[in-house]
Amino acid sequence: MLKIENLHAGIEEKEILKGINLEIKAGEVHAIMGPNGSGKSTLASVLAGRDQFEVTEGSVSFMGKDLLDMAPEERAREGMFLAFQYPVEIPGVSTTNFIKTAVNETRKHRGEEPLDAVSFLKLMKEKMKLVQIDQALLSRSLNEGFSGGEKKRNEIFQMAMLEPKLAILDETDSGLDIDALRIVANGVNQYRNSENAFLLVTHYQRLLDYIVPDYVHVLYNGRIVRSGTKELALELEAKGYDFIKNEVDAISQD
């Protein structure tokens, strides 16, 4: 589904990603972990098409197409979803109105008819249950005055509405209390199936107790320095990132 090869990217003159290789297949859940400043969020941003980052080398293919050649909206319509670490607040735009536009633009892209009001409402009701989000909240201005938990639930609600093939969750666990974390994880787990895939970007192992990954990768200094299964996350939690840093730094000095 997603194939990243030797990806180098940075901002202005500073290189942040220094040769990422990663392949994600349908049905898989991958977690990217790493210390602060390792490039986790940059990777998520580059994949979603945020234009302040410049890709200097490497390639990314998504569903067999050149991802880096696509505008952010094309990536979304092709089935990529980014749950933002800091969802923006937009006064004057309700979630309902905006997600309707988003759903219909995606349907148009796939050659499908736009949803009529009744079918749209039905779909919304169904997905609202997934993350226990309230209709009243969705009628309000997008994320304006929402709590941290409400914002993240809104992200997962939008994901469920758009039915992406690959969902990238950028630190979705940050700022969540344990109840909100459970709700969000539950939404993800219900949406998870053999046709789609997830890339979880997280600093802590905690999220992975609720969304169990198939693979865990450790990002450090812009490279994936270690890959493994979910046990790797537990090892990191126990030993901290320092043991990986020391290992990697020792190797690069040789």
Added chain:
Amino acid sequence: MSNLIHTRLEENFRASNPAQGPLSDFSARSWADFQTYGIPPVKHEEWKYARVSALFRDDLQLPISIPAVTAADIDAHRLPGHETATELVFINGHFVPSLSTIRHAETDLMIAPLSEAAAGADAAFIAANLGHSAAYHPDGIQALNGAFAGAGVFIRARRGKQIEQPVYIYLISDSRTGFIFSQPRSLVHVEAGAALQIAEHYITLGGQESFTNEVFELVAEQNALVDYYKIQHEGSTANHVGTTHIRQTGKCVTNAVTISLSGALVRNNLNMIMESEHGESHMYGLSLLNGKTLVDNHTIVDNVKPHCFSNELYKAIMDEESTGVFNGKIFVRKDAQKTNAYQSNKNILVGERSAANTKPQLEIFADDVKCSHGCTIGRLDEESLFYLRARGLSEQNARSLLLHAFAVDILDKIKWEPLRQHVDALISERLQFEI
């Protein structure tokens, strides 16, 4: 202004203003003021962006006679809900009763040509109130309108009448024979306890340039409720200078919403004169501009008496090479203690060559007041744009959605729903939102 145009204005004035008419004194005084002040030159501080002097060209046609305009000519421009509204029509600055339709009962609403009303029982009221705005605009262009005030209209909402259906005023410039100059004048009296909604809508017939120089004065008495709407959606060659002067002579609530969507040079003066304690006024403005349109909003809140509240929010979106100007004056006189006055101006520059000029101007002579002002000029938020695009919205739709969201809190101040929907549709069409 050339000698030629001045000579023709003078001929026009002499021809239209018989010395015996009931408004002759007012007109003569205004004409004298016009001679004294002249048309504001470019170097005039209040007129440095709205360069009106350039409009007084030799080819400017003065409205000597009223051209043949039919009801059918107006049909395409009527505002929604007109079937139950009172529709008043001005052609080239002249109020034309034969094209107007009064759908309100005479016991609710009185409407008469200004010169007729001034000759009857309302002579004293008109003498006391017509031209009250002149002191706030000591310039030749305001005075020039006064010289031709006889062609205007007088409207009265009668005491205690809650008038639900609006009054629509269509101010039509017939430019089919050339660059026409129109000077409409209105005086509105909202008596104690009356409620009135009034909307002004500007229309240019024919594709040529037009120039409207309007003065609209309104007096609101104790417990009156006034909702005033000014909708500008003319061609790109329409020029407009207008003064809306709302005076509260009793404790009451007055709201004004000014929507500017097109034109060449547009200057809106809006005055709220708070002459009674505990008065409340709201002033909202939205400019959505493109091409080379210049819209200059000058507002004045004059707090004469204590305990008044005023709130002002003006927003503008400038695309292409358009220019937005905002100048907000708030006067708090020495006796106007406990004044609450708020002002905010927000601008989004979309076009690479667009511009915004904003200037708050507070003159406070009382020592126990709350006044605030603020302004912002910026571009669309990149993070919001990216967020919407990352959900699959095209860049165009993402921009449209954000700009519409910016405008929506002003749109929501239009309380007359058919009018709100109409303006919303015009804005959505301009923003090219599409699925």
